[in-house]
Amino acid sequence: MRTDIAQPIRLKDYRPPDWLVETVHLDVSLHPTQTKVRATLALRPNPLAAAAPLVLDGDDLTLASLKLDGTALPAESYAATPDNLTIPQPPHRPFVLEIETLVDPSANTQLSGLYRSSGTYCTQCEAEGFRRITYFPDRPDVMAVYTTRIEADKKEAPVLLANGNLTDSGELPAGRHFAVWHDPHPKPAYLFALVGGDLACVEDKFRTMSGRDVKLRIYVEHGKEERCGYAMDSLKRAMRWDEEKFGREYDLEIFMIVAVSDFNMGAMENKGLNVFNDKYVLASADTATDGDFAGIEAVIAHEYFHNWTGNRITCRDWFQLCLKEGLTVFRDQEFSADMRSRPVKRIADVRALRAAQFVEDAGPLAHPVRPETYKEINNFYTATVYEKGAEVVRMVLTLIGPEKFRAGMDLYFTRHDGEAATVEQFIQCFADASGRDMAQFMRWYSQAGTPEVTVAGRFDAAAKTFTLEAKQTVPPTPGQPDKVPMVIPLALGLVGKNGRDLPLALADGRTIERGVLVLSEPSQSATFTGVAERPVLSLNRGFSAPIQLDTDLNGDDLAFLAAHDRDPFNRWQALQTISMRLLIDNVERLRAGKAPRSDDKLMVALAAILEDAKLEPAFVALSLVPPGEGDVAREIGRDIDPDAIFRACKALRAEIGERSRRLYARRKKRRPA
Numbered sequence: 001m002r003t004d005i006a007q008p009i010r011l012k013d014y015r016p017p018d019w020l021v022e023t024v025h026l027d028v029s030l031h032p033t034q035t036k037v038r039a040t041l042a043l044r045p046n047p048l049a050a051a052a053p054l055v056l057d058g059d060d061l062t063l064a065s066l067k068l069d070g071t072a073l074p075a076e077s078y079a080a081t082p083d084n085l086t087i088p089q090p091p092h093r094p095f096v097l098e099i100e101t102l103v104d105p106s107a108n109t110q111l112s113g114l115y116r117s118s119g120t121y122c123t124q125c126e127a128e129g130f131r132r133i134t135y136f137p138d139r140p141d142v143m144a145v146y147t148t149r150i151e152a153d154k155k156e157a158p159v160l161l162a163n164g165n166l167t168d169s170g171e172l173p174a175g176r177h178f179a180v181w182h183d184p185h186p187k188p189a190y191l192f193a194l195v196g197g198d199l200a201c202v203e204d205k206f207r208t209m210s211g212r213d214v215k216l217r218i219y220v221e222h223g224k225e226e227r228c229g230y231a232m233d234s235l236k237r238a239m240r241w242d243e244e245k246f247g248r249e250y251d252l253e254i255f256m257i258v259a260v261s262d263f264n265m266g267a268m269e270n271k272g273l274n275v276f277n278d279k280y281v282l283a284s285a286d287t288a289t290d291g292d293f294a295g296i297e298a299v300i301a302h303e304y305f306h307n308w309t310g311n312r313i314t315c316r317d318w319f320q321l322c323l324k325e326g327l328t329v330f331r332d333q334e335f336s337a338d339m340r341s342r343p344v345k346r347i348a349d350v351r352a353l354r355a356a357q358f359v360e361d362a363g364p365l366a367h368p369v370r371p372e373t374y375k376e377i378n379n380f381y382t383a384t385v386y387e388k389g390a391e392v393v394r395m396v397l398t399l400i401g402p403e404k405f406r407a408g409m410d411l412y413f414t415r416h417d418g419e420a421a422t423v424e425q426f427i428q429c430f431a432d433a434s435g436r437d438m439a440q441f442m443r444w445y446s447q448a449g450t451p452e453v454t455v456a457g458r459f460d461a462a463a464k465t466f467t468l469e470a471k472q473t474v475p476p477t478p479g480q481p482d483k484v485p486m487v488i489p490l491a492l493g494l495v496g497k498n499g500r501d502l503p504l505a506l507a508d509g510r511t512i513e514r515g516v517l518v519l520s521e522p523s524q525s526a527t528f529t530g531v532a533e534r535p536v537l538s539l540n541r542g543f544s545a546p547i548q549l550d551t552d553l554n555g556d557d558l559a560f561l562a563a564h565d566r567d568p569f570n571r572w573q574a575l576q577t578i579s580m581r582l583l584i585d586n587v588e589r590l591r592a593g594k595a596p597r598s599d600d601k602l603m604v605a606l607a608a609i610l611e612d613a614k615l616e617p618a619f620v621a622l623s624l625v626p627p628g629e630g631d632v633a634r635e636i637g638r639d640i641d642p643d644a645i646f647r648a649c650k651a652l653r654a655e656i657g658e659r660s661r662r663l664y665a666r667r668k669k670r671r672p673a
Contacts (some may be wrong), residue, residue: 018052030152056135115260120197131190157196193270238301269306302332326389343568359384408433491544494535499564565610
């Protein structure tokens with residue numbers, strides 16, 4: 001009896017593919033219901049594997065014909081079903097396999113593989129959509145050079161696009177036409193793309209750092225061309241930024257974006273032919289918000305940055321998904337930070353991490369950044385893989401510093417270009433570039449859960465020392481009841497009464513490189529000498545590690561940090577902590593029938609932010625926003641009273657508004673006429 005229950009796939013069971021594909025020649029004759037796909041595969045046995053049958057993946061396919069080295073195979077020499085094609089005894093040598101399949105794009109409501117919607121043919125092949133187009137070893141570590149010929153009715157699809165550079169095009173009888181695209185860079189099947197339809201085009205160009213002119217084209221539905229301007233500008237800025245920050249130059253003659261209304265992902269980084277949901281491309285100043293523009297900029301950059309971190313170097317298997325997604329999220333975050341406000345961007349990213357990924361880590365769906373098993377890979381496109389994956393890359397930067405991080409990235413690109421890599425290979429590049437042992441750091445990829453760090457400080461005026469005591473634990477998560485210590489980089493500062501950082505000199509003679517204390521044991525202490533005054537500890541600056549932090553800072557300490565800390569993130573964090581303590585207290589007061597109280601320390605700290613002329617207006621505006629109802633509910637955890645939370649938040653927002661109004665009124669009176 002057939003069962004559709006998926007069997008688990010495990011990282012430990014990985015083995016290299018039995019067969020490799022050198023080249024793929026696709027001839028696709030588009031038709032609304034009977035598209036013919038002829039795939040010519042140049043196969044060779046993997047020298048790392050023993051002789052084995054050839055088993056190709058399929059999904060709802062109809063086989064029309066099959067040839068090996070130009071000769072039709074007899075039916076008894078292979079087995080074909082909609083879900084796989086098996087040749088039990090293939091020649092154990094290189095050979096060419098010609099496979100003709102029939103697919104129905106109009107009936108493909110999954111929007112995976114080749115589908116037709118609103119008159120446009122489009123593909124989506126990540127993670128396992130290519131097997132819905134033709135039989136293929138559909139796994140990321142099978143990389144091939146693709147040449148794609150597309151044929152279609154010219155009235156229905158005057159635009160025919162695929163990966164790579166256009167090498168030929170022309171007219172055909174009966175009102176049809178064709179285009180041939182060649183991508184010289186080996187890629188896995190999930191990066192294949194094809195588009196056919198009646199689309200408008202917005203064109204520009206970009207001159208690379210080596211002086212090559214690259215054509216830039218954005219294809220959209222007719223009438224939407226004027227709303228592509230910001231996307232095109234974002235693309236050009238992303239290309240320049242990647243050259244300057246990572247030395248990565250674009251490698252084809254043309255880069256294309258297709259924006260369609262019917263796309264089941266935000267965007268897809270297919271090599272040279274990105275496909276987007278058009279909400280991440282189209283924007284007009286008349287209707288779009290600042291958030292819309294920021295979103296377009298980030299997603300355009302993210303998919304472009306995949307050209308190197310995901311395409312030129314891809315994943316060995318889907319367990320390594322964070323290798324392309326976490327790394328590329330980190331890169332797009334850095335790009336947005338450079339384009340806009342770095343403190344505001346960092347705060348926005350941390351808020352999103354806490355709202356989605358911390359919740360994921362604390363619940364029944366908690367999983368490591370690199371999972372060890374899955375049944376359906378599409379279920380692992382999660383905040384943990386993407387956002388926490390980006391934080392892990394950021395911790396590498398924090399641990400080894402910008403120069404060695406860039407050297408590690410350069411080594412990664414040099415060492416693994418054109419390969420399907422693993423997380424271990426990625427991290428080894430930074431170990432080699434910095435000389436640092438990264439073995440324990442790898443636990444960030446294997447252990448689920450958000451580490452909890454408790455820190456207390458003790459000042460000895462007579463000895464002029466400040467001692468920091470830190471403890472770390474990682475809570476149990478499903479399948480991982482027992483945890484071991486992580487490597488946690490804590491960027492810190494000791495803030496003196498004048499608001500300046502005091503020197504960080506350790507009693508044992510060790511140095512604190514770049515102001516980063518590294519926790520690697522269940523409990524650690526660090527004693528700083530030459531501390532002549534009681535400092536206020538500023539910890540986890542810039543959110544240097546994705547942890548839950550508990551300190552012994554009191555309200556006065558937090559208000560001081562909010563007013564004086566040189567780290568913008570911790571100024572904002574201090575305000576959030578004071579506000580959260582007040583809100584939770586007021587929730588309890590309201591539940592007991594009492595009026596909410598105010599906190600003068602919070603209001604003084606907010607006034608200091610408002611009157612600091614050196615701060616960016618965007619940061620000041622963000623600082624005035626207290627934690628929201630969802631933040632408070634997550635902090636309380638259980639026995640939540642939504643009405644009391646709403647009333648407490650409303651009261652605090654009203655008080656902040658009124659105090660700010662008075663402050664601005666006083667400043668206006670002091671202003672000379």
